[in-house]
Amino acid sequence: MAIVAETNRFSKTSRTVLAWLVGLLFFFPIFWMILTSFKTDAVAVKPEFLFSFTPTLDNYINMTENYDYWRFAANSVITSVFATIFTLVVGIPSAYAMAFNPSRRTKDVLMWMLSTKMLPAAAVLYPMTFLTKNFLGIFDTHFLLILVLSLINLPIVVWMLFTYFKEIPREIIEAGKMDGVSTWGEVREILIPLAWGGIASTALLCFIFCWNEAYWTVRLTTTEAATLSKLIEGNRAPEGLFFGRLSAVSAAAVGPIIVLGWFCQKQLVQGLTFGAVK
Amino acid sequence: MGRIVLENVTKKFGDLEVIPPLNLTIEDGEFVVFVGPSGCGKSTLLRLIAGLEEVTSGRILIDGEDVTNIPPSKRGLAMVFQTYALYPHMSVRKNIAFPLRMAGMNEAEQNTRIEAAATALNLTDYLDRKPGQLSGGQRQRVAIGRAIVRDPTAFLFDEPLSNLDAALRVGMRLEISEMHKKLKTTMIYVTHDQVEAMTMADKIVVLQSGRVEQVGSPLDLYREPRNAFVAGFIGSPKMNFIDGEKAGTLGAHTIGVRPEHVQICPKGEGDVWQGKVGVAEHLGSDTFIHVHGIDGCDPMTVRAGGEVKINHGDTVYLSAQMDQIHKFDSEGHRVS
Amino acid sequence: MSKRKLARLLQTPAVLLLLVWMLVPLSMTLYFSFIRYVLNNLRRPEWTTPALSNWRGFGNYEFVLDAKDFWFAVQNSLFIVGSILFLTVTLGVLIAILINRAFPGRGIVRVLLISPFFVMPAVNAVLWINMILDPVLGLQGIAIGGINDLITLLKDAPLVGWFFSLWPTLEPISFRATQTSAYAVIIMVTWQWTPFAVLIFMTSLQSEDQQQKEAAVLDGAGAWSQFRFLTLPHLGRPIAIVVMIQAIFHLSLYAEIEIVSRGNGNKNLPYLIGEFANNNIGAASATGIFAVILANIVAIFLLRMIGKTLMD
Incomplete structure (x- = not known):
């Protein structure tokens, strides 16, 4: 490519500028939200204070008072963390078995798991409400959300772990067998150390998906187990009155996740395309 | 043990x-x-x-x-x-x-x-x-x-x-x-x-x-x-297999002779085959000559000395060490 | 215990959980879709229990198919999904090619670019519809107000004033009307999902055969020919996958519609199901079955494509 690169020195500069512009443009709404979160509600809607204003932390300090932020955040953390743990506990053995002891049906099982992910959630909205409210009495509980979040992420988690486990060379496992390692030893001494990175990023991605989920968390909760998605959805139209405080609570809800997301960009591709793009 | x-x-x-x-x-x-x-x-x-x-x-x-x-x-x-x-x-x-x-x-x-x-x-x-x-x-x-x-x-x-x-x-x-x-x-x-x-x-x-x-x-x-x-499978370069008339005269379906058991000889001095040189690979120690135009075996590989002067297109005459010829029947089994 | 047995045992919890998750609610939906079932009806209280005696056959389906709302929702679902797909794929390919080659600060640009994808949908919608697209208080309103002020100022200017006096006063667009709120949803989802497309196309571009490109340069191919005959075919598969995955995600788009369009008449299938589910469960279920069928059409193609690469 050296030939092309040398003839286009001008285009290289303009590409750089253009690339930066695109990057900044895409980030701008997030930047704008963060900037607004440091304005008082009154200043936030005044054009003359677009960029020059006295920053204030009040919106963050008053998050509890204005929105009861920490209660919703705690619900988000509880449901996302436990759903992630539960998904991994169920997903790891399953992916392990499929990767190292594949049978003729393994492929079909995997495909079927994926197909459950493609079922539109809305189609089973009422049965879910009916079952959990009238029948099981678990509507608007942490337990329900943890269960549902686990189930909707289980196919992706199994799939991701499967692709990671499959990348571990068979011969290494066989070498372990020759060296006299037990089944449990194989998992502890060889498999977990080798797949550690994959398991960690799978967990991270699963956590992000749980945190951002916005159908079941909105439809299956009212107050007790309501998460940040529900909180934001409930304050959808402040009509300009509360731009500052709404920005603060939004930024607090998405900030940590964006940072976590930066760490698992690569895994995202694998996780969302089910290994079909490499 | x-x-x-x-x-x-x-x-x-x-x-x-x-x-x-x-x-x-x-x-x-x-x-x-x-x-x-x-x-x-x-x-x-x-x-x-x-x-x-x-x-x-x-x-x-x-x-x-x-x-x-x-x-x-x-x-x-x-x-x-x-x-x-x-x-x-x-x-x-x-x-x-x-x-x-x-x-x-x-x-x-x-x-x-x-x-x-x-x-x-x-x-x-x-x-x-x-x-x-x-x-x-x-x-x-x-x-x-x-x-x-x-x-x-x-x-x-x-x-x-x-x-x-x-x-x-x-x-x-x-x-x-x-x-x-x-x-x-x-x-x-x-x-x-x-x-x-x-x-x-x-x-x-x-x-x-x-x-x-x-x-x-x-x-x-x-x-x-x-x-x-x-x-x-054993031996490099591979053994030459010759079928047809020549094999028949020796009472076999196919005969095999290794490249190292075929020699270039002057015309009329016990030569069995005649052909044209395609490629001659000079390795220094040896020369592998691929000879075309031989009935039932094309090309036939010959191993010659390193210094032999042979070029593409030359006509050569070949003889084989008769005691080093392997005979096989139509199913490929050895016939002695 | 044999290996086979152990393997099957280890898979059981996951398989069982997903089996229950898929079968139980879906078969209930299927059942509800064939009976008269409403939550409140004073004249016909017997319809408020999901009893088999309320059997309606394909009545709910006929009711749904006759409803103007249904066809509007289907049309709107397809319009929204189609627009998002077109925009994200086009932008995604262009941006991926733009940042595929090394330039100063590429790592930072990548991080900036991917960020929208991790914003939770509820925040995405609230942020865009209020702080950016609002015709008065959002950036849109502020920008248009600014431009109008500038034009008014220039109208009085000497020499060029006559030119600006020909300009109309710009009207900000309200994104809360039935039709325009669909545009708002398209804009915000495109913003969120273009990074996803970029990420996947970039991953794929990294695996593009550089020697093949060099061979093409030696064969006299220009930048356009390289793009047209090498890069685009190479991206064919990832594009297909991006299209299908997004189609499945966006067919069940909900939070954005709920936040942007509640009560203004704009709807897609999931939102319509939500509306029906407030009272008419039979209709909601029949609509749900239609949504499943629609998603399955896409899913079959996607699964087939993924299945091909699965075991190698």
């Missing part, structure tokens, strides 16, 4: 029979090479002996003991894999120690053995590195080290040199041979490279489609191949 006996061993993957009933005896201390084209079942056979695959029927005996249903680690065998199969998250020392640790050996004894193996394999300076920081040849040594420390009854090698470059391969070949001379432990070595087979083996087992075509010493196989397949 390390006498390994296979009795009527078969292997099926689903409905596909990859090893039809097979009998083989490997004597203690022998260096046995399984050789054959890819897909001939040689690796599967090795994995059956190792216990990494279950036999479908038949028995495997090691030193008289039936190990057919014994897990791999209890068979007292050590294996060196094609991809080395080192544990990437462990240092060289830990890799070599792993089988000892699994066997519950005490640390002092472990260290003595590791040091001994490392010295023998020139790995002393690398013990604290990870496999990722080593070259291909060094990784291969670590894999061998991991096998040696266990003091196994037999070593199993699964194409261990095929991932190395040509120069390194020749060196490692010698080292493994020397190791065998020193240890005198049974070794079973799988390769598709007949040069490796010829240079290293005490006994070669030629396999095709899971069947044993011939078992014997390298020179036995070279001199008296039992059929056309073995004849064509």
